Amino acid sequence: MISIKDLSKVFSPNGKNSIQAVNGLSLDINKGEIFGVIGYSGAGKSTFIRLLNRLEDPTDGQVIIDGENITALRKNELRLARQEIGMIFQHFNLLWSRTVRDNIAFPLEIAGVPKQKRMERVDELIGLVGLTGREDAYPSELSGGQKQRVGIARALANNPKVLLCDEATSALDPETTNSILQLLVDINEKLGLTIILITHEMHVIRKICHRVAVMEAGMVVEQGDVLEVFLHPKTEVTKKFVEQIMGDTEQEDALHLLANQFTTGKVVRLHFVGEVTNQALISKLSKQFDVEVNILHGKITQTQKGAYGSLFVHMDGKKDEISNVIRYITSTSVEVEEIDHA
Incomplete structure (x- = not known):
């Protein structure tokens, strides 16, 4: 489903001192799985996920999603390809002047979907993420968990093949985190959606992911089935993460x-x-x-x-x-x- 080959990203903020955020990263992610990427702050995981939909352009390497080389697409081609790659963020990124319904409808408006079909799709998504009765509320009137449910519904609006989650539960309390994680599991099972989840919390990986990659200094230092990685962590950074749980x-x-x-x-x-x-x-x-x-x-x-x-x-x-x-x-x-x- 997703093949990432020798992906690298170098930032040069002042034209002199370069920062290697992602370094020769290669991964294969299967269709329909929940794949976790874990690392401490500065490991390069957030840059990595932004490279997958080219919110950041890679310095080198390829990202191939469902047979299409995302890194080779031109601007107009990329705009269309992004409709099949949903993304949810740590701090929700909602439009504060729009209601729940209008926030979810926004990507459908951009895609040129007719109003009637747009509203039908929005109503379907509101039911899917458990926001029935909150359609006309504004983000300022919502709890953190409800805001993230709006973000998830918006990310699903165009029926994407892939859902990218960048620290999607880091701003939430433990109980709300569990409810959002369960929603992601339900979406994965109902829609067969491939989910890539970035986090620094091992309990998130434990709870919903099928496989995991551990990042450090821009590289994947360990990967495999979650259960195997928990049982036999090979690197020191992985052992530290496992200690969070055990x-x-x-x-x-x-x-x-x-x-x-x-x-x-x-x-x-x-x-x-x-x-x-x-x-x-x-x-x-x-x-x-x-x-x-x-x-x-x-x-x-x-x-x-x-x-x-x-x-x-x-x-x-x-x-x-x-x-x-x-x-x-x-x-x-x-x-x-x-x-x-x-």
Whole structure:
């Protein structure tokens, strides 16, 4: 659906000192998926998303959407191509002198859609994003979540193939963020729309994305299925993002110190994936093996590809019996990580 090849963007604000915002970035994004791009401030992610619809022109590279090379289009061709690429913004970018209905209708006016068809489409979108009854309200009369729903409806007005979301929930409170993310999931499922979502918040990636790319210094340093990236982060920046969801390093340090207090047995961390998270594994171990199992700490979270989590336990018993327990756990597809004593 979307193929990005060696995309680069260099800014030269004073003609001398250049800034490499995006550096040789390549990605392939599948039709109908929600693809997340995450990075800290300055990673180049917002510049990257603006290159996809040429709000910024690339210094080098190609962006091919549904077989069309966006980077090679002339001005009039680009104007038409942009009708198939919707975009929503962090701060909504609404027209404050227009009502909800007129904001949503604006791109249809520009496209020359007749008034009757325009109003029919607007009414359809108002229902889709849950704004029925607020058609005649102005942006100043709306909550943050309602403003973003207007932004989403406006972005969908021309039936785009792709929806670009630039930090679409960063200005919203947690509850409103969840409702907007669920709306994006519903739109993705109902319309089969390809969504590219830029964020610096890992819980946003966890909640709705199928795959993710991690950006740092203008480059993609890691990418893959969300569940795989959460389970096996390879780079330091990815590990920091995963810690946002799975707990802080101070807690893990405390657990390692706790492990040193046990003079017998072994402390292990169990990694659960998918349906295994719902199985009564600890209960089975206590019944089938002559060991005592004490739960020290645990956390389970959910992604679009399934649940995963970690559990710290202390097992006490004979050495051979503990080894049998670890072999049994491994056979159930649960990963076992032994916690070293200092």
